[in-house]
Amino acid sequence: MGEAIINYVQENKLHDYQDILESAGNIIKNGGTVIFPTETVYGLGANALDPRAAKRIYKAKGRPSDNPLIVHISDYEMLDQVAKDISPEARILMDKYWPGPLTLIFYKKDTIPAETTGGLETVAVRMPSSPIALNIIRWAEVPIAAPSANISGKPSITSGKYAIEEMNERVDMILIDEDSQIGIESTVVDMTTSIPMVLRPGSISQKDILRTLSSSEEDYEKLLEKYEDIIFFGSTNESEPKSPGMKYTHYSPNAKLILLNPEEIVLHLSQMEQDCININNEYPCTDMDKLRVLTTDQNMDKYGAYAVSLGANEEAIGKNLFKTLRDLDEQGVELIFCENFAQGDESEFLKAVMNRIKKAASNIEY
Ligand code: TXA
Numbered sequence: 360m361g362e363a364i365i366n367y368v369q370e371n372k373l374h375d376y377q378d379i380l381e382s383a384g385n386i387i388k389n390g391g392t393v394i395f396p397t398e399t400v401y402g403l404g405a406n407a408l409d410p411r412a413a414k415r416i417y418k419a420k421g422r423p424s425d426n427p428l429i430v431h432i433s434d435y436e437m438l439d440q441v442a443k444d445i446s447p448e449a450r451i452l453m454d455k456y457w458p459g460p461l462t463l464i465f466y467k468k469d470t471i472p473a474e475t476t477g478g479l480e481t482v483a484v485r486m487p488s489s490p491i492a493l494n495i496i497r498w499a500e501v502p503i504a505a506p507s508a509n510i511s512g513k514p515s516i517t518s519g520k521y522a523i524e525e526m527n528e529r530v531d532m533i534l535i536d537e538d539s540q541i542g543i544e545s546t547v548v549d550m551t552t553s554i555p556m557v558l559r560p561g562s563i564s565q566k567d568i569l570r571t572l573s574s575s576e577e578d579y580e581k582l583l584e585k586y587e588d589i590i591f592f593g594s595t596n597e598s599e600p601k602s603p604g605m606k607y608t609h610y611s612p613n614a615k616l617i618l619l620n621p622e623e624i625v626l627h628l629s630q631m632e633q634d635c636i637n638i639n640n641e642y643p644c645t646d647m648d649k650l651r652v653l654t655t656d657q658n659m660d661k662y663g664a665y666a667v668s669l670g671a672n673e674e675a676i677g678k679n680l681f682k683t684l685r686d687l688d689e690q691g692v693e694l695i696f697c698e699n700f701a702q703g704d705e706s707e708f709l710k711a712v713m714n715r716i717k718k719a720a721s722n723i724e725y
């Protein structure tokens with residue numbers, strides 16, 4: 360495959376870019392692949408109804424073919440085209456959170472080929488809020504299957520620069536706008552179970568969802584209790600993960616990422632400086648210049664020249680995480696100590712961000 364056509368677009372000036380968006384839609388309509396921005400992360404899209412187009416996505420990403428794709432829609436007609444048995448609860452969630460960073464899993468209709476769902480009888484559907492994403496779907500006139508645009512196993516792509524660097528020779532077109540607003544992927548909720556199950560946390564939390572489905576505070580407390588039983592059960596049954604994506608390596612930069620508390624980081628840094636790098640080879644790194652500490656504005660001072668800040672608040676941490684991991688790889692960093700931002704009183708959003716960091720970290724099983 361040759362190089363992709365690269366185009367810059369701006370979501371706040373959509374009508375100036377209709378020609379480009381139309382040509383992106385046409386590529387998808389004709390079975391090709393387009394990388395486009397969404398509010399969560401960049402997606403790698405193709406016609407969700409075309410098995411050969413879906414296969415191109417797996418090939419471009421190097422993704423295992425049993426890991427299903429999210430189908431992006433621009434209206435409720437498209438929902439009816441791809442999904443069936445849509446419950447009243449699902450309607451409530453869609454009313455509240457669509458368009459937006461929420462993916463719902465339904466039983467699929469026959470229009471959706473097995474290639475798109477990794478052979479599953481269910482389909483994940485999301486109506487994104489990004490005006491560019493919605494516009495491309497409208498021009499394509501078909502639902503668009505779009506996983507995150509990264510090579511499988513790498514951090515998701517949240518900026519145009521890395522979409523081009525990583526995927527230029529792997530897709531037909533790349534559309535670039537500003538960095539993704541949210542920076543972590545959508546919340547994935549299974550609507551085929553008796554109580555909706557969060558399979559992947561995101562900026563819309565499990566508590567947001569249960570609260571939206573509750574008629575009263577009492578009802579909410581009850582749901583929360585019931586839900587926790589189910590989650591506990593679900594997590595003990597890891598041999599058969601409900602979301603196939605959960606069993607694969609994720610978000611890994613080339614550098615080794617170690618998740619630690621601030622005191623541990625300070626201790627390791629001083630030990631490593633004294634011992635000329637090697638503490639029992641526990642965290643190998645050939646040169647202290649190739650070590651960085653991921654932290655916040657507030658904690659930068661603790662780590663001197665090693666500190667790299669993700670920002671001053673949790674929104675910034677979420678927005679900058681994947682991009683910063685890629686920046687550090689580009690700088691040849693070998694070892695990253697990442698601060699454990701969760702200190703017990705973290706918000707639901709920070710928990711979702713920590714979920715990504717834990718999966719990227721090599722010192723913990725997650
Ligand atoms: O924010 C997002 O969701 C981004 C943007 C581009 O929309 N997309 C994204 O797609 O993150 P992807 O493919 O990287 O992650 C989709 C996740 C995977 O963990 C996959 O296993 C799960 O959703 N999934 C998809 N279809 C499923 C299904 N039918 N049942 C269970 N899990 C499913």
Ligand code: MG
Binds near residue numbers: 506507515
């Ligand atoms: Mg992904």
